[in-house]
Amino acid sequence: xxxxxxxxxxxxxxxxxxSYGRERALWFVFTLLAVIVPFTxxxxxxxxxxxxxxxxxxxxxxxxxxxxxSPTLPWQRLWSVLWxxxxxxxxxxxxxxxxxxxxxxxxxxxVFGCGFFHDHTAKLNQPSYPWSQNLVAIGLLKVxxxxxxxxxxxxxxxxxxxxxxxxxxxxxxxxxxxxxxxxFEQTVAMLRSVAAAFGAPVLVVCDSWFGNKGLYGPLQxxxxxxxxxxxxxxxxxxxxxxxxxxSKARGRPRxxxxxxxxxxxxxxxxxxxxxxxxxxxxxxxxxxxxYDQVVMxxxxxCPARVxxxxxxxxxxxxxxTDLTLSVEQVVEYYxxxxxxxxxxxxxxxxxxSASSQARTADAVTNHLHFCMMAATLTWVYADRIVPDxxxxxxVKGRTSFAFSDVxxxxxxxxxxxxxxxxxxxxxxTPGKTIASLLLRLVA
Numbered sequence: 066x067x068x069x070x071x072x073x074x075x076x077x078x079x080x081x082x083x084s085y086g087r088e089r090a091l092w093f094v095f096t097l098l099a100v101i102v103p104f105t106x107x108x109x110x111x112x113x114x115x116x117x118x119x120x121x122x123x124x125x126x127x128x129x130x131x132x133x134x135s136p137t138l139p140w141q142r143l144w145s146v147l148w149x150x151x152x153x154x155x156x157x158x159x160x161x162x163x164x165x166x167x168x169x170x171x172x173x174x175x176v177f178g179c180g181f182f183h184d185h186t187a188k189l190n191q192p193s194y195p196w197s198q199n200l201v202a203i204g205l206l207k208v209x210x211x212x213x214x215x216x217x218x219x220x221x222x223x224x225x226x227x228x229x230x231x232x233x234x235x236x237x238x239x240x241x242x243x244x245x246x247x248x249f250e251q252t253v254a255m256l257r258s259v260a261a262a263f264g265a266p267v268l269v270v271c272d273s274w275f276g277n278k279g280l281y282g283p284l285q286x287x288x289x290x291x292x293x294x295x296x297x298x299x300x301x302x303x304x305x306x307x308x309x310x311x312s313k314a315r316g317r318p319r320x321x322x323x324x325x326x327x328x329x330x331x332x333x334x335x336x337x338x339x340x341x342x343x344x345x346x347x348x349x350x351x352x353x354x355x356y357d358q359v360v361m362x363x364x365x366x367c368p369a370r371v372x373x374x375x376x377x378x379x380x381x382x383x384x385x386t387d388l389t390l391s392v393e394q395v396v397e398y399y400x401x402x403x404x405x406x407x408x409x410x411x412x413x414x415x416x417x418s419a420s421s422q423a424r425t426a427d428a429v430t431n432h433l434h435f436c437m438m439a440a441t442l443t444w445v446y447a448d449r450i451v452p453d454x455x456x457x458x459x460v461k462g463r464t465s466f467a468f469s470d471v472x473x474x475x476x477x478x479x480x481x482x483x484x485x486x487x488x489x490x491x492x493x494t495p496g497k498t499i500a501s502l503l504l505r506l507v508a
Contacts, residue, residue, distance in 0.1 A: 068449050069478050072150055072442060073097070079142035092132055093143075095120050100416055100439040102476040103469065107417035107436065109133050109428075119480060134428035136239075144219065147441055148262050151216065152448050154205060159292075159387075160263050161206035161398060163215055163405035164252060164271040166223065168197040169419055175234045177426040178222040198429075199223040201251050202437075203259065204408055206270065206401050209448045212348060212465040215404035216444045217412065217437040218259055221251040222430075238426040249279045257287050266290035268387060270402045273298055281365050281386065292387035294398055297371060299329040299382070304361040306368060321361045332373050332380045339375050344393050346400045348465060357392045372396065411468050412436045440468075447471040 073094040080090035099115035100107045113129050116122040124132075154160060168182050178198040187193050201223050204215040229236050229245040236242055246254075252275070260267050269280070269291060276295025284291040305322030325331060335356040343350050354375040362369045362384065369384045372395045383399050390398075413419040418436040423429045447454060447466070454466035454474055478484055 069446060069475060070484065072147075072445065072449075075146050075150055076143055079139045079146055089132065089138075092116075092122070092124065092129075093138075095122050096133075097435060097439055097442065098475070098479045100435050101443055101472055102479065103472050105417075106420040107432075108420055108422055109432070110422075111417075133431055134423070134425055135431065136427045138431055138434075140431075140434050143438065145262060147438060147445070148218070148259075151205065151207075151441075151445055154207060154263060155265055156207060156398075157394065158266070160259070160265045160267045161401070162218070162256065162259065162267055162269050163204045163206050163402050164202075164269055164275055165402075165405045165409075166199060166201045166248060167409045167413075168195065168199050169413060170195050170197045172196070173422070173424060175424055177235055177238070177424065177429045178224065179235045180225055180228050182225075200409075200433075201248050201255075202405070202409075203252070203255050204405050206398070206404060207448075209444055210453045210466070213401040213404050214444050214447075215401075215408040216441045217408060218441070219255040220433065220437060221246075221255065223248055223251065234424075243426075247279075248275075249283060252280060253283045253287065256284065256291065257289070260289040260291070266292070268292050268294055268385075268390075268398070270294045270398055272296055272402075276384070277364050278366065281367075292385065293365075294383065294385040294387070294390070294395065296399070297328055297382040297384045299327070301328050302326070302363065303328065303331065303371065304363065306359065306361055320366070321363065325360065328371070328373075328382045332375075332382070335373055336375055336380070339373070342393055342396075344396045344400075346397060347403075353396060355392050355396065357395075359388060370395065407468075408440060412440055415468065415472075416440060443468065443471050443475060446475055450474070 076097075077090040077094060080086040080093070095116055096112055099112045099119070102115065102119060104115050104119065105111045109130060113124065113126065116124060168184055171179050176198070179196055180199070181194040182197050182199045184191070184193060184195055184197070187195070199222070200220050202217060202220040204217045206213060206215055208214070224236050224243060224245065226245050229242055232242055256267060256269065267289065271280070271293070273296045276293055281293050303325045305325055307319040307322045339354040339356040341352055341354055344353050346353070355372055357370055357372045359368055359370050361367070365386065367386060368388065369386050370388055370390065372383045372392055374381050374383070374396060383395050385395055416436045416439055418433055421429070421432045423432050454470045456464070456466050457470050457473065458467075
């Protein structure tokens with residue numbers, strides 16, 4: 066209970082010390098708790114009912130909706146405070162940051178950030194270009210109580226250039242069109258702010274779409290140390306490292322050695338030379354067959370370590386520009402990248418970002434900020450508590466706790482009378498029977 070109180074009190078310091086600022090700070094922390102508590106989908110109307118029924122916070126409806134659509138919420142300061150509360154954010158002396166994009170399907174035609182984006186995961190009975198929002202997000206990868214987790218750090222709405230040039234309510238903020246930015250430009254801006262806040266070298270773990278010169282080139286021009294860890298396409302051509310330049314040789318030094326071949330062609334010859342290693346992968350220690358080699362990548366124009374991982378009849382190849390990483394670290398870190406996909410599911414389905422009915426730019430952005438910050442706060446709470454959370458629903462092959470288990474622990478702590486009494490402006494507490502009944506209904 067005191068851990069949760071300390072985390073929320075720290076977030077309140079981002080607001081001004083005026084009476085209006087203290088009021089907004091109180092609304093903010095209880096709205097954040099309403100998102101976390103497994104009551105119902107976190108639409109604005111449901112959040113208002115949660116504040117009144119669970120925490121006894123009475124807010125006029127029009128004031129709450131104005132608060133949820135406020136353009137002056139200090140999100141940058143709030144995120145900085147929450148980042149500083151993450152215990153042991155570094156892994157082996159570096160910051161592991163997962164990068165990916167995701168779409169959030171919507172139905173309203175005037176929802177900010179919407180467009181017909183391609184869904185590469187669409188099934189046969191689903192549209193390939195649904196009306197949706199495209200989110201570019203980064204998250205911190207770290208081990209929480211013996212399992213990998215992804216803590217959301219920042220996000221951006223990606224808008225297509227043609228939609229921005231055409232104008233319309235989906236690309237306007239305060240009746241002004243937003244400035245177009247590519248996914249790489251948005252990612253570089255987010256990574257720069259994270260690197261400046263933590264003051265540590267950053268290893269960006271991403272899929273093959275982001276793992277190229279479009280991202281790596283701009284990162285080398287900004288202040289800080291940035292490296293990539295990504296999957297390598299099977300048709301990528303590899304070159305050997307350039308040989309030492311002979312004295313008095315004419316011409317410029319060679320950038321690349323001789324051509325080695327494509328990734329798939331080299332995999333056939335390297336399979337016999339592969340060695341077996343034990344790697345902590347997907348929740349338990351597994352045996353994998355790997356082979357690694359340092360080569361020159363033309364798409365990045367720099368040396369990189371390529372790791373081939375062989376399975377029964379297939380293989381996958383990873384590369385990293387950080388040559389100090391071991392083979393075990395490369396395989397384990399890329400396996401942990403899948404946690405950002407789980408994080409998207411937690412934010413959209415469990416915390417209710419997909420069910421939001423907001424329309425304007427500020428309301429849409431604020432609601433997604435609430436959902437992402439709620440996910441990060443949940444994992445920080447799980448990392449700070451002393452006893453490991455117990456898994457409520459037993460699943461075969463899984464022993465570690467789930468995201469929903471931590472949400473229930475936070476709900477139990479937040480719905481205690483002693484917790485609500487810790488606040489300066491104590492709201493009137495509802496009866497325990499209402500809270501218990503609601504929790505039983507959603508169990």
